Amino acid sequence: MTTSDPDGPLAEQLLRLTRRVHRIQKRHLQQRALGITPAQSRLLRTLAHYDSPPRMADLAERLEVVPRAVTTLVDALEASGKVRRVPDPSNRRVIRIDLTPEGREALRELHAARRSAAEEILAPLTDKQREVLGGLLDTLVDGGPGGADAGQMLS
Incomplete structure (x- = not known):
C-alpha cells in the first residue's frame, strides 16, 4: 500500500514555477x-557586494561552490573584460578579483534584465497577491520561524 503525499501537487507546482522563472530570466538575459x-x-552580482576585491576563496565560500568553479567563471569573465585579477597589496601571492568598468556596465544590464523578467513573472498578480507572495517567499528563503539564523543553526 502506498501512502499519499499531501505536498506532492504543491511540490510539482513549485518545480514548474522554478523552471518557468528560470526560462523567463534566461530569455530576458x-x-x-x-x-x-x-x-x-x-558571480558578478556577488562581487558587487564586496567593499574591496575579494579573494577567489572568499567568492567560492560565498557562492557555496568549489574554488575550481570560481576559477572557471573568473577565467571567462576576465577574457570578456568584465573582471580582472589584481594582486593583494599586502601579500602579492594572493590574487583578488575586481570588477572592471565593463563589468559594472554588465551589472547594470543584468539588473535591468532581472527587473523586466520579474515584471513579466509578477504581471498576473494584484498588489495584495504580490505582498502575500513576498511574505511567503521570505518565509521559504529565511527558513521559516526564527528567520535565517534559525535555519543556519540547523545546518
Whole structure:
C-alpha cells in the first residue's frame, strides 16, 4: 500500500514555477546579448557586494561552490573584460578579483534584465497577491520561524 503525499501537487507546482522563472530570466538575459551565463551573472552580482576585491576563496565560500568553479567563471569573465585579477597589496601571492568598468556596465544590464523578467513573472498578480507572495517567499528563503539564523543553526 502506498501512502499519499499531501505536498506532492504543491511540490510539482513549485518545480514548474522554478523552471518557468528560470526560462523567463534566461530569455530576458539573452535578449540583452551580454554573453553572460547565469553562473557568471551570479558571480558578478556577488562581487558587487564586496567593499574591496575579494579573494577567489572568499567568492567560492560565498557562492557555496568549489574554488575550481570560481576559477572557471573568473577565467571567462576576465577574457570578456568584465573582471580582472589584481594582486593583494599586502601579500602579492594572493590574487583578488575586481570588477572592471565593463563589468559594472554588465551589472547594470543584468539588473535591468532581472527587473523586466520579474515584471513579466509578477504581471498576473494584484498588489495584495504580490505582498502575500513576498511574505511567503521570505518565509521559504529565511527558513521559516526564527528567520535565517534559525535555519543556519540547523545546518
